[in-house]
Amino acid sequence: MTQLVWDGLFVGSFYALVALGYSMVYGIIKLLNFAHGDIYMLGAFAGFVVLSGVGGVSAAFSVVALVGALVAAMAVTGGLGVLVERVAYRPLRGSPRLAVLITAVGVSFTLEYGVAATGANPRVFPVRVESQALQVLGVRITVAQLALMAIAVGLMVALDRYVNRTSTGRAMRAIALDPKGALLMGVNVNAVISRTFFIGSALAGAAGVMAGAYYGKIEFLMGFLIGLKAFTAAVMGGIGNIRGAMLGGLLLGLLEAFGAHFLGGEWRDVFTFAVLILFLSVKPTGLLGERVSERV
Amino acid sequence: MGKWVGPAGLLVAVAVPFVDASPYTLNVLTTAAIFVMLAAGLNIVVGYCGLLDLGYVAFMAVGAYTSGILSTALELPLPLTIPAVLVVAVLAALVIGAPTLRLRSDYLAIVTLGFGEIIRITATNLDFTGGPTGIFGIPGIEVGGPAGFYFFCVAVVALAVLGSARLERSRLGRAWMFIREDEDAAEAMGVNTYRVKLLAYVFGAVWGALAGVLFAAHLSAVSPQSFVFLQSALVLMAVVLGGMGSTRGVVVGAAVISVVPEVLRDLGAFRYVFFGVVLIVVMVLRPQGLWPVRRREPERAEVREGVRV
Numbered sequence: 001m002t003q004l005v006w007d008g009l010f011v012g013s014f015y016a017l018v019a020l021g022y023s024m025v026y027g028i029i030k031l032l033n034f035a036h037g038d039i040y041m042l043g044a045f046a047g048f049v050v051l052s053g054v055g056g057v058s059a060a061f062s063v064v065a066l067v068g069a070l071v072a073a074m075a076v077t078g079g080l081g082v083l084v085e086r087v088a089y090r091p092l093r094g095s096p097r098l099a100v101l102i103t104a105v106g107v108s109f110t111l112e113y114g115v116a117a118t119g120a121n122p123r124v125f126p127v128r129v130e131s132q133a134l135q136v137l138g139v140r141i142t143v144a145q146l147a148l149m150a151i152a153v154g155l156m157v158a159l160d161r162y163v164n165r166t167s168t169g170r171a172m173r174a175i176a177l178d179p180k181g182a183l184l185m186g187v188n189v190n191a192v193i194s195r196t197f198f199i200g201s202a203l204a205g206a207a208g209v210m211a212g213a214y215y216g217k218i219e220f221l222m223g224f225l226i227g228l229k230a231f232t233a234a235v236m237g238g239i240g241n242i243r244g245a246m247l248g249g250l251l252l253g254l255l256e257a258f259g260a261h262f263l264g265g266e267w268r269d270v271f272t273f274a275v276l277i278l279f280l281s282v283k284p285t286g287l288l289g290e291r292v293s294e295r296v
Numbered sequence: 297m298g299k300w301v302g303p304a305g306l307l308v309a310v311a312v313p314f315v316d317a318s319p320y321t322l323n324v325l326t327t328a329a330i331f332v333m334l335a336a337g338l339n340i341v342v343g344y345c346g347l348l349d350l351g352y353v354a355f356m357a358v359g360a361y362t363s364g365i366l367s368t369a370l371e372l373p374l375p376l377t378i379p380a381v382l383v384v385a386v387l388a389a390l391v392i393g394a395p396t397l398r399l400r401s402d403y404l405a406i407v408t409l410g411f412g413e414i415i416r417i418t419a420t421n422l423d424f425t426g427g428p429t430g431i432f433g434i435p436g437i438e439v440g441g442p443a444g445f446y447f448f449c450v451a452v453v454a455l456a457v458l459g460s461a462r463l464e465r466s467r468l469g470r471a472w473m474f475i476r477e478d479e480d481a482a483e484a485m486g487v488n489t490y491r492v493k494l495l496a497y498v499f500g501a502v503w504g505a506l507a508g509v510l511f512a513a514h515l516s517a518v519s520p521q522s523f524v525f526l527q528s529a530l531v532l533m534a535v536v537l538g539g540m541g542s543t544r545g546v547v548v549g550a551a552v553i554s555v556v557p558e559v560l561r562d563l564g565a566f567r568y569v570f571f572g573v574v575l576i577v578v579m580v581l582r583p584q585g586l587w588p589v590r591r592r593e594p595e596r597a598e599v600r601e602g603v604r605v
Contacts, residue, residue, distance in 0.1 A: 104573065117569055
């Protein structure tokens with residue numbers, strides 16, 4: 001039972017990292033960034049390229065190499081997120097929501113099959129964090145899990161502080177509240193939105209590298225499912241709410257672990273989407289969301 | 297000129313097999329006809345009513361599986377399964393629509409995506425749907441070989457397209473477009489938006505499910521791999537490319553989307569990259585699609601939302 005809790009929290013921390021990007025972007029420009037899951041996938045591939053470039057990594061060196069790849073992948077996916085916003089979303093700001101959603105599907109397609117075109121076969125991640133299991137309270141915890149969890153928590157705490165303590169963070173919250181008002185008060189709205197995309201995409205990229213290192217296998221469609229799940233997590237926590245996204249991610253991880261345990265693993269995804277639908281029909285503002293996110 | 301477009305298109309569709317009737321051509325043409333029907337159905341939901349459905353192939357799956365299972369298990373001829381298909385399609389539309397249609401665009405989009413996945417995963421996991429391998433040996437519709445079946449499909453699809461065009465001009469169609477343009481105003485003017493949106497879903501589902509029956513008859517097999525998100529995205533692409541809400545535009549869009557991959561076969565995976573880019577470019581440069589509806593009234597002044605800098 002405690003094993004389930006731990007596994008759930010672990011997977012949940014990946015969901016949380018990806019959900020943060022969804023939630024930030026949605027909170028600020030009310031756009032469901034459909035391509036966000038694919039940015040996660042690209043993070044995994046960027047990490048793959050960096051690590052393969054380094055060549056044979058000795059086991060003792062692997063954690064350092066992994067952190068290096070993580071930073072590199074975050075830079076790549078962050079930059080890509082900014083580019084995507086600039087090319088596909090900014091020209092449509094102010095157009096009907098439907099149009100932007102469709103370009104987002106287009107972006108997702110382009111990224112997925114752009115990577116597929118380089119070779120559609122699953123790749124084996126060059127560095128796998130080797131698993132030494134520790135026994136804590138009867139739960140099998142690997143060192144790798146602890147390290148990845150620590151990185152995830154570190155990133156989340158850093159983001160929370162950034163949004164709540166810095167002037168950029170304040171600008172983000174101002175735009176979320178009232179874009180026109182923020183503009184009139186001298187906030188450089190475009191720059192802040194770009195930065196939001198950078199941070200959100202970088203976090204997704206980090207999650208991608210971590211997932212690659214943990215599961216050991218990456219493929220071009222891996223972003224699709226996690227995108228859906230991260231969105232579910234964001235909705236559960238209250239979309240637009242940073243702490244809500246974290247809570248939602250962990251909670252979804254837990255729910256899935258238990259759902260898969262009792263219903264059988266093949267029904268796990270069905271269970272997740274059922275949770276999403278239930279949440280949206282019963283409490284669309286999520287657990288921590290106070291704001292009514294629908295325009296009435 | 298306007299009123300000759302439809303018959304002219306139909307004439308072209310009927311004439312092609314007389315020029316080239318190789319099995320390959322007939323196969324591509326039949327697939328294209330079925331795809332046109334799907335696009336006409338999704339056009340009702342997305343084009344007329346403005347509800348983004350990213351799991352539309354779920355309805356096609358419902359139709360294909362229902363008729364496939366009934367015809368193989370009960371050894372019925374395929375056309376006799378159609379009443380059951382209609383009932384199941386309407387039920388599926390109600391099940392999917394009832395909880396979700398209170399939501400607006402973004403949430404609705406992602407929930408329909410989730411539903412599409414639920415249907416596909418369920419079909420993969422259950423026994424009576426044949427699991428991952430699906431159902432084989434579906435009898436098909438015997439109407440004189442592949443060419444006959446193609447003409448049959450063209451006839452059915454033409455009726456479906458005509459039907460969706462008639463719906464557009466009906467009282468219900470005007471309510472759909474009112475909701476698409478401004479849901480709050482529609483609500484305020486006394487349109488029961490929830491019920492009207494649900495009806496859009498039901499009609500879309502029926503079109504999709506019937507396309508599914510044709511699909512099952514064409515391939516004589518159904519499997520979960522035919523109903524992945526890629527398919528939903530391609531149908532959406534056809535609707536967007538042709539011009540949302542424009543019947544003739546959508547038919548042309550669907551024909552293009554189903555034939556172009558055959559032409560681009562050499563490009564391999566790049567052809568989907570190309571599709572993605574086209575989707576973005578069309579939306580950015582020509583959001584009305586390539587062959588938009590001619591407005592019979594002056595363009596509504598766009599109320600801009602959000603910041604434009």
